[in-house]
Amino acid sequence: MFDTKKVREDFPILSRKVNGQTLVYLDNAATSQKPIQVIDAISQYYKEYNANIHRGLHTLSEEATIAYEDVREKIAKFIGARETNSVIFTRNTTEAINLVAHSWGRHNILPGDQIVLSAMEHHSNLVPWQMLAKDRQANLAFIELTADGQLDMESAKKVIGSPRTKLVCINHMSNALGTINPVAEIAKLARSQGATVLIDAAQSVPHLPTSVQEIDCDFLAFSFHKMLGPTGVGVLWGKPELLEAMPPFLGGGDMISAVWRDRATYNELPWKFEAGTPNIADVIASGVAIDYLQNLGMENVRAHEIELTEYALKKFTTLNDVVIYGPPNAKDRGGVISFNFAQVHPHDLGQILNESGIAIRAGHHCCQPLMRDLNVSGTARASFYIYNTKEEVDLLMAALEEANKVMGHVAFR
Amino acid sequence: MSLSDDLYRETILDHYHHPRNQGVIEHPTVKVEGVNPLCGDEVTLYINVNNKTIDDVKIHGKGCSINTASGSIMSDLIKGKSVEEASKTIELFKSMMLTKGVEVEIPEELEDLECLQGVKKYPVRIKCALLPWNTLAEGLKTAETKAGQFVHFETNGDHELGRVVVNGG
Numbered sequence: 001m002f003d004t005k006k007v008r009e010d011f012p013i014l015s016r017k018v019n020g021q022t023l024v025y026l027d028n029a030a031t032s033q034k035p036i037q038v039i040d041a042i043s044q045y046y047k048e049y050n051a052n053i054h055r056g057l058h059t060l061s062e063e064a065t066i067a068y069e070d071v072r073e074k075i076a077k078f079i080g081a082r083e084t085n086s087v088i089f090t091r092n093t094t095e096a097i098n099l100v101a102h103s104w105g106r107h108n109i110l111p112g113d114q115i116v117l118s119a120m121e122h123h124s125n126l127v128p129w130q131m132l133a134k135d136r137q138a139n140l141a142f143i144e145l146t147a148d149g150q151l152d153m154e155s156a157k158k159v160i161g162s163p164r165t166k167l168v169c170i171n172h173m174s175n176a177l178g179t180i181n182p183v184a185e186i187a188k189l190a191r192s193q194g195a196t197v198l199i200d201a202a203q204s205v206p207h208l209p210t211s212v213q214e215i216d217c218d219f220l221a222f223s224f225h226k227m228l229g230p231t232g233v234g235v236l237w238g239k240p241e242l243l244e245a246m247p248p249f250l251g252g253g254d255m256i257s258a259v260w261r262d263r264a265t266y267n268e269l270p271w272k273f274e275a276g277t278p279n280i281a282d283v284i285a286s287g288v289a290i291d292y293l294q295n296l297g298m299e300n301v302r303a304h305e306i307e308l309t310e311y312a313l314k315k316f317t318t319l320n321d322v323v324i325y326g327p328p329n330a331k332d333r334g335g336v337i338s339f340n341f342a343q344v345h346p347h348d349l350g351q352i353l354n355e356s357g358i359a360i361r362a363g364h365h366c367c368q369p370l371m372r373d374l375n376v377s378g379t380a381r382a383s384f385y386i387y388n389t390k391e392e393v394d395l396l397m398a399a400l401e402e403a404n405k406v407m408g409h410v411a412f413r
Numbered sequence: 414m415s416l417s418d419d420l421y422r423e424t425i426l427d428h429y430h431h432p433r434n435q436g437v438i439e440h441p442t443v444k445v446e447g448v449n450p451l452c453g454d455e456v457t458l459y460i461n462v463n464n465k466t467i468d469d470v471k472i473h474g475k476g477c478s479i480n481t482a483s484g485s486i487m488s489d490l491i492k493g494k495s496v497e498e499a500s501k502t503i504e505l506f507k508s509m510m511l512t513k514g515v516e517v518e519i520p521e522e523l524e525d526l527e528c529l530q531g532v533k534k535y536p537v538r539i540k541c542a543l544l545p546w547n548t549l550a551e552g553l554k555t556a557e558t559k560a561g562q563f564v565h566f567e568t569n570g571d572h573e574l575g576r577v578v579v580n581g582g
């Protein structure tokens with residue numbers, strides 16, 4: 001296990017004050033904070049070897065190209081991918097999913113085909129499929145949830161079992177409920193129907209050891225800004241044979257091999273899908289984020305979050321009038337606690353907690369259909385990462401007590 | 414005084430805990446449902462208009478304290494007023510909430526609006542306070558043109574995002 005105190009020293013932002021109080025950052029499911037090593041890597045690139053990649057013959061360009069491509073290799077290892085060329089850089093998870101919807105979807109989904117999602121998908125893993133389904137006259141079908149916010153596997157078998165199922169798109173860990181989904185099992189079900197499987201790993205790759213081979217999926221998408229890296233870098237991993245067969249997504253420089261006035265041939269993988277100058281500085285800094293996580297060890301990251309989540313769940317049960325969404329056992333969930341408290345509207349809660357320097361998220365968490373199913377307008381959500389502590393959980397509890405006072409309820413025992 | 418004491422003044426909390434004119438009207442002149450899809454706040458207004466006067470208003474909503482209090486205060490202020498007076502009050506309230514920097518002068522008979530000035534310090538919450546008023550404006554417009562008995566519209570506070578009119582004429 002790592003020393004959280006030491007980890008905290010690497011995060012300059014954690015010593016800032018908000019409304020006169022030391023920041024307690026519990027909005028990690030939205031985006032994580034960045035260690036100084038990542039921040040420094042960005043300025044080091046601009047100070048020492050800023051150049052465009054894949055084209056210059058000069059030293060700076062060579063250095064930048066090597067640094068950029070090295071990250072691809074690190075990512076492949078980090079997610080257990082066999083081939084480095086199956087890692088494609090995008091802006092974020094959303095763009096990675098849209099890439100698949102356009103490039104794979106528009107060539108493989110036929111009228112009447114079924115695309116299977118779950119009732120807890122982020123809008124990022126829902127709206128692109130709505131658009132595709134409309135475009136291709138295909139249908140969406142949903143795996144329903146159990147009362148404690150897990151995938152209902154009976155429903156999964158039934159829905160995926162339809163002979164029209166062509167694609168199954170599921171999140172590995174829910175940003176709204178914290179639920180960790182049995183994606184390997186889902187992928188197996190899908191495979192037995194000959195369907196393709198995409199995993200939205202935006203919440204899992206940052207928090208759990210994740211292996212594309214163990215899951216046995218076809219595509220996997222995630223974002224670096226949720227895992228200590230900068231904004232503006234996402235990854236699409238895909239099985240090389242699928243990626244090979246897919247047409248390019250965007251056209252332009254870098255993705256071509258040879259160009260004539262009226263036509264072009266395309267570059268090989270992975271560059272076929274990386275048109276234009278990429279986000280070089282932030283990709284390089286993302287490599288440093290991976291180094292940081294690997295130093296801690298993903299098993300340890302997971303253990304730390306289970307410990308914190310268990311502690312927080314226990315503390316929450318001492319509150320009256322609190323509803324916690326998602327699985328009751330910390331081992332079935334990531335470090336995300338979605339809740340409603342004392343009938344205080346989540347926006348009121350978020351604002352009052354902010355006065356104690358505590359940052360939580362309040363709202364629909366980009367999961368409006370799920371909120372509708374839960375019959376709430378939104379929830380408050382505290383989400384943890386490597387630098388969070390039990391003391392911070394205690395501060396959260398104290399601030400909830402304060403919020404309750406401000407709003408004039410008496411909900412504490 | 415902490416920031417939250419400032420925002421959650423007594424008047425706001427009073428209206429939040431005991432919202433006025435709650436309920437439904439069976440056959441209203443117009444029923445308007447206003448939704449802010451981004452934060453999930455919802456307000457339904459039932460309005461009876463007779464001889465250009467708002468005879469009765471009922472409100473039914475799901476939202477945060479600011480939204481609920483704003484709607485409650487509004488319903489108190491416009492009940493029994495002429496459509497023209499109500500429209501002026503809407504304009505006044507919107508200018509109070511949307512004018513940056515300066516405090517807008519509020520006439521004595523509308524002093525209940527005063528407590529909502531504090532919301533201006535929290536730009537993300539302004540839309541919560543505005544939703545009932547935008548919904549009312551929509552309702553009065555519809556009642557006047559007899560365009561429909563039921564309107565559903567979506568707004569982010571500044572801009573309309575979508576609308577459905579049922580029984581439109």
Ligand SMILES: Cc1ncc(COP(=O)(O)O)c(C=O)c1O
Nearest residue numbers: 092093094122124175200202223
């Ligand atoms: C489960 C899940 N999927 C997708 C996304 C979208 O990620 P991004 O905004 O980086 O594209 C998020 C982030 O909020 C998420 O939590």
